[in-house]
Amino acid sequence: MLDNDISTASALNHLSVPEAAFATGADAHALDRRRFLQLVGMGLGAGLVAGPGSSLLDTAFGNGDTSRAAGPIGAGDGILIVLGMFGGNDGLNTVVPISDGEYYAQHGSLAIPAGQTLPINRSTGLHPELTVLKEFWDNDQLAIVEGIGYPDPDLSHFNSMAKWMAGQTSGIPTSGWLGRWLDGYLSGSKDLFAAAEVGHSLPLHMLGESSRATAIPASRPSFGARSEERYQRQYQTVRNLSASSTDFWNRQIGQAFVDQLEVASEIAPAIPEELPSVDLVARLEVQARLINANLGFRVLSAGWGDFDSHAGQPDQHPLRMQELNAAIRRFYEVLDPAWATRVTFMTFSEFGRTSQANDGAGTDHGTTAPHFVFGSNVQGGLYGERPTLAGLGRWGRMAHHVDFRDYYGSVIDGWLGGGSSEVLNRSIEDLGLFASAPGGTAPNGPTRPPGVSLVAGSNGYRPAVRLRAES
Known part of the structure; x- marks a missing residue:
């Protein structure tokens, strides 16, 4: 049983797949799926924990298809x-x-x-x-x-x-709401670039029953993204390990690193060496750059x-609002x-x-x-x-x-x-939150981002389901 007064950090730790959390002294003979993911995560320099197309979830546990479909999102995709x-x-x-x-x-x-x-x-x-x-x-x-x-x-x-x-x-719970959406969105296909958590672990809401988002750090990846000849030789050695080894674990761990090489090589050109010092600001800058790169991320x-x-609270809460x-x-x-x-x-x-x-x-x-x-x-x-x-x-x-x-x-x-x-797993009452579909003309004003000559519009109420009346 968990203490009802468990801290925020401890709660998050229990509800996330960590980047590297294979406990010291853990019984290596009792290596289950979760511990396998944690163990392999120790070597993934860019913070990748698991992705729906990686060998971590597929080759190692019964599905040998490691293909993925990175690429531009559809014209009507939000x-x-x-x-x-x-x-x-x-x-x-x-x-x-x-x-x-x-x-x-x-x-x-x-x-x-x-x-x-x-x-x-x-x-x-x-x-x-x-x-x-x-x-x-x-x-x-x-x-x-x-x-x-x-x-x-x-x-x-x-x-x-x-x-x-x-x-x-x-x-x-065994899955999260966005993870289950990802299950349906991918329909059994493999894509490391459909959804991502920018951080160092993968929280429950990004875990599906058959699909997983990718964990990407708020920094430029190094392992897998270096162009120097000596690093390229290292990367090729990793690829060879996966391709040629006859040992089961060597193949699976090797393929996991190959997956990491693939992710790093795709995202590295989009991420600068220097990012803001405030963690949340850096995370959202990485998100914006991933969108600009048009790799296929939907969430x-x-x-x-x-x-x-x-x-x-007078000191703490204003700081959180400043960060946001x-x-x-x-x-x-x-x-x-x-x-x-x-x-x-x-x-x-x-x-x-x-x-x-x-x-x-x-x-x-x-x-x-x-x-x-x-x-x-x-x-x-x-x-x-x-x-x-x-x-x-x-x-x-x-x-x-x-x-x-x-x-x-x-x-x-x-x-x-x-x-x-x-x-x-239930019918929902639609709140009517959207004025137009993704990619459509913004009905409420210009599409420039805030702070870039944004023209103020009306702040009157718009008719919508469950709209609260002004008082």
Whole structure:
């Protein structure tokens, strides 16, 4: 049993396939599939853990087809960027209820004064650091979905994170929601370049039943990407090991390195030697460069934190918001504008925070929070319903109004081409988050990225399913 007070970092570790986590002293004779992946990951300099076309998943475990289909994405294909805000983001200080006296009474000194927010209507303001998202709002390209959660919420980082990553609220998950979408998207074909986590491990939401995303670091790969003759000889030796060895493990491990050579050689030209020092900013720059390279990626994911602000929230949370804002801005600075109508962002976090501040200048684990969907083709506006704070005591938790699976399903059906009922094993209520299909003319304004002469549009409400009325 895991402790209900497990930390964010420990929860993420349990819900990810690590880059190199074959424990010292592990029994080599009890080498199962997971440990094999971990062992081989020790040698993969670019951070590749597993990919649907690699020998790690196929040759070593019964399928000898190691082909893959890297190449341009289809003309009507959307690209989804998923941002995980791990630890539980304070939604009340992200989308601020500036007209609600209960917020100021309960959040106390943590509350953001109305005059310091970036107002989007009479009752709501964005965190003052989120200037890029305010630009999206002004251009009608930011959807704010309020009150997202799930029935019978769990306040454990591990349990709640597992539910959000899996896209299911019960049972022991064996796959994640984006991984299952990838299963259907690939339909048994092999492609290392369909989906990727930019980081050093592969989280549950990127693992399917038959397919896996690729883990790519926020840095330029070295192993497999050097052109000098001595390195080329090394790479050829690795290829020879896979091709000629009669030993099973030599062949499988050798082929895993060959797969890594292939990934490194494809992505290295797109990644500069120097990247921003802030981790999330570097990760999103890598994502933008992978999109510009048009290798075929449909889903790119990255997570950061810690948002677990039990204490010291006045220092911690603004820094997280600064990182988010800087990362989005850098992404659009690097992204070729030709891709603007092909890209949509979405955020998630395992839970929100309590409305009542605690005695340590922080907040505790909550049950619901708002999330963002933004991009040129998003139908901007307020969706869902803001939970009431009336009557909430010290340990009171806000009620949710939008099931997180409806949130996921609306993105799957509206942006990734459909299949939500198969991915989520339920019918979903479509929130109507998109104004046009991927690649179509952006209906709400220009397609230039924020900060590049973006022309402000109307911030009026657009009719859509579950749109919350202004108050």
